[in-house]
Amino acid sequence: MASVKKREDGCWRARYRDNSGREHARHFPRKIDAQAWLDTVTAAVQTGTYVDPKTAKTTVEQWCAAWLAGYATRRPSTVRQAEVHLAHIKSAFGTMPLASVRPSHVRSWTAKLKSDGAADSYVYALHGRLSQVMSDAVHDGILVRNPCSRRTSPGAGKQRAYVATTGQVWALHDGFPAHLRAAVLLGAFVGLRTAEVCGLRVADVDFMRGIVSPALQYPAEPLKTETSRMAVPIPAELALDLAASVQRWPGEYVITDGKCGQSAPWHLDRAVRAARTKIRAWPKTSAFTTCGTSWHPC
Secondary structure (H helix, E strand, C coil): CEEEEECCCCCEEEEEECCCCCEEEEEECCHHHHHHHHHHHHHHHHHCCCCCCCHHHCEHHHHHHHHHHHHCCCCHHHHHHHHHHHHHHHHHHCCCEHHHCCHHHHHHHHHHHHHCCCCHHHHHHHHHHHHHHHHHHHHCCCCCCCCCCCCCCCCCCCCCCCCCCHHHHHHHHHHCCHHHHHHHHHHHHHCCCHHHHHHCEHHHEECCCCEECCCEECCCEECCCCCCCCCEECCHHHHHHHHHHHHHCCCCECCECCCCCECCHHHHHHHHHHHHCCCCCCCCCCCCCCCCCCCCCC
């Protein structure tokens, strides 16, 4: 329902009702201007690109808060990562209305992140998060189009895999605190990620048959994929080393904090950084992908 009507003061009043039945109106000095505005709004309603004028004032910060509330059904670690990303987004665009964010703003933002020293992969992840947030705003009907696209997307960057030698693996092992050394073995010879190492329970290891069956990741969340939950056979020597570690530092988990409690991923990250400085020609990355097959000399 829409109309243009002349008021007693000589102004022309254009009004319409949106799909929810709410009435909107604007006043113009000329009838042609009122009709042009009304035609534009009517076309937007019919094509599905209409945005409520009040909703259009929603800022990026306000929408991020609403978006995060709906995102809270994900895993706690996933939500925490989103919160970190949103902090960067709000710092750059927080006070801007959603509709005011232009592709040029997005490109300038990613360029600044790179100039500030952020890794290419992290800048790419932040751009992806902004695109996700804006896309959901479009889906929710409070934004006409997403300012993020392939044209604004930075390069993902190429991560070069580093293959550690057997000597480097054991040098890292020997540089770790004694109660955390088994974590290096699980990473190098079982292929577990840091969160999986910290979530590995004693009950998940068959020491007699030499089989590791990961089921959880830190702190106690189920693994996401079927591949992650596959049982991994291990050498008898590794099974003995793990059994000795568990016997010396007993607890529910294979890797403990030295006091029967569960070790956290940042404990391992700190240990890697500390041990890495003692190893000659060790790469800047805090992890390795594989190593040789020779076992530690006894």
